Amino acid sequence: MNTRLQAVGRYFVGFLEMSLYTNAMGSGEWVGNWTVFYWAWVFSWAPFGGLFVARISRGRTIRQVVATALVGSTVPTTPWFLTMGGSAMFFEWQNIAPMLEMVAEHGVAVSGFPLFGSLPFGGVLSAVFLFLVVNFFITSAGKTD
C-alpha cells in the first residue's frame, strides 16, 4: 500500500519533468526508442481504433468523446498498474517470485504468470489472466467488423 501511494506521489511530482525529459547530456537513445515506439504504436492502432471510436460515438459531442476516452481509460487502469506493479516489485524484492529473471528469459509477455502464480489460488488467477488476455484480443480484432 505504501509503494502504491508513493508511486502516485512520484507520478504527480515527476509528471512535467518526465514528460519533458530528453536525456540532453546523454545519447538520448532510450528516450528516442520509447518515443518512436509509442509514436508508431498509436499510429498502428489509429486506423481501426479511430474508426471504431467514431462508430460508437455517434450522437455524442467531441467533448464527451475526448473526456470518456481520457477518463474512461485512465480510471480503471491506474489501480491495475498500481496493484500489479507494486506486487511485482514486492515479489522481486522479497525473492518470492523471480520476476526479472522470467522477463529477461521469456519477455515481458509472460510477466503476469509468475506474479499470479505466486499468489494464493495462483492457478485460478493465472487462468483468469489468460482468459482476460484472450478476450482482449477478441474485442480488439472484433473492432474491425
Added chain:
Amino acid sequence: MSSRSNASRHHRESNDWDSHRVNYPTLVSRRRFDARPYFREGQTVITGLAVAFTASVALSVKKGIARISRFNMGVFAVLTVMTFLLGPPTIS
C-alpha cells in the same frame, strides 16, 4: 572446448530434454523434437479463439463486442481486487 565435444554435449542435453517426454506414444524418431503431443492443446485454443472471434464478429458491435467488453471489464476488476487482497502484505 572442441566442436566435437560441443556436439556431444548438445546431443546429451537433447537426450535429457527428450527424456522428459518419453512417455508420449510417438511414431517419429526421438532424434527430432516431437511437437505432436502439443497439437491437441494448440488445436483446442485455436478452435476456441476462431469460434469466439466469429461469434464476436457475427453478433456485430452492439451485441458481440459490447457484451464481451463488459464481461472483460468485470474480469479485469475482479483480478485487480483479488491481487490487491491476496497480494502483499497478505502474502508476506
